Amino acid sequence: MAGIYIHIPFCSRKCIYCDFYSIAPRVETVDSYLTAVGREYLSRIGELDGKPVSTLYVGGGTPSLLTVAQIQSLLEPIDRTNVVESTIEVNPDDVTPEMAAGLRRLGFNRVSMGIQSFDDAELALIGRRHNARKAVEAVEILRNAGFENISIDLIYGIPGQSLESFTRSVDAALNLRVCHISAYCMTYEEGTRLTRMRDAGKLVEVDDETCVAMYQLLVDRLKSAGYEHYEISNFALPGRRSQHNCSYWNFTPYLGLGASAHSFDGSLRRSNPASLRQYIQKINDFGVAYDEEIETPEQLYNEWIMTRLRTADGLDLLDVGTRWGEKMEKHTRSVLLGFENEGLVRLSADVASLTDRGVMLSDMIFRELFVV
Secondary structure, rough: EEEEEEEEOOOOOOOOOOOOOOOOOHHHHHHHHHHHHHHHHHHHHHHHHHEEEEEEEEEEOOHHHOOOHHHHHOOOOOHHHOOOEEEEEEEEHHHOHHHHHHHHOOOOOOEEEEEEEOOHHHHHHHHHOHHHHHHHHHHHHHHHHHOOEEEEEEOOOOOOOOOHHHHHHHHHHHHOOEEEEEEEOOOOOOHHHHHHHOOOOOOOOOOOOHHHHHHHHHHHHHHOOEEEEOOOOOEEOOOOOOOHHHHHHHHOOEEEOOOOOEOOOEEEEEEOOOHHHHHHHHHHHHHOOEEEEEEEEHHHHHHHHHHOOOOOOOHHHHHHHHHHHHHHHHHHHHHHHHHHHHOOEEEEOOOEOOOOHHOOHHHHHOOOOOOO
């Protein structure tokens, strides 16, 4: 099986924490871009060696800034015969009954919506266009259009956020009873307005202790409500894991289309330029726009270790031996045994997984396992 990711790099305004590539949309630019993505797909679909495409994910940026007609034109070249999960990202304030019905007609069966918080002051601070009321309304509109599989994003550690305000956001999310919730700690990426504001003393980071408390509260509340904590940042009701994201975590090949999109075939990574002009020009001239990087066995091992330990399914140590040899399996077992003795790792039937304490210290565990 394989997946396809399509990046839509258009945003009406940029959230202060975002470091993804995005620009303001203009009609002529959007149409040229969508045409280029179709050309890239036709040029590159052979890279999947005939593997059936089971997941499609349209992300951004803000795909919901496109009209239904534009999204239809984007999808027209793509063979979706074997797609079982088709996801599109939307912003709450873009969701209307007409758009939701149009997305269903186009075959989308999953929606991912960036709500981030149910506190209006927090939303205003980080530059979101919607408010809490609109977020709740958007979920209702999507459900009325026939979407059962809805995912929402939350952020914890927003400057000025307290444990109490985050608790209210978690409770509001639970009241919606969506199928899937992703939650991420606020990160200060280089070059973002958020980082510049912090460095200028205009806002203060939430301390680590409070962020840990927020995360633990999130885990406890969602588990109690019946959500499976299947990856460090992801929670799903039974049977509602994100199939597309799971494919990233088990090295399923995927094709990334569009400006700044990345692809992976199991050993070779390809990345498109984070420039609309360069991307469209290269597609028009050559049909492809990517640079290539062949990963070393050590790089692949490090990525496999990290992604598998982030999941509830854990890391199969016998599989490590099959993929990278007996020496690497012994190294992995030795390091993990030490962490098991510290209560950070659970070892059962040759499968390692992180304990709740281990999740909090996962970066340190990964560093000890990595090889260079």
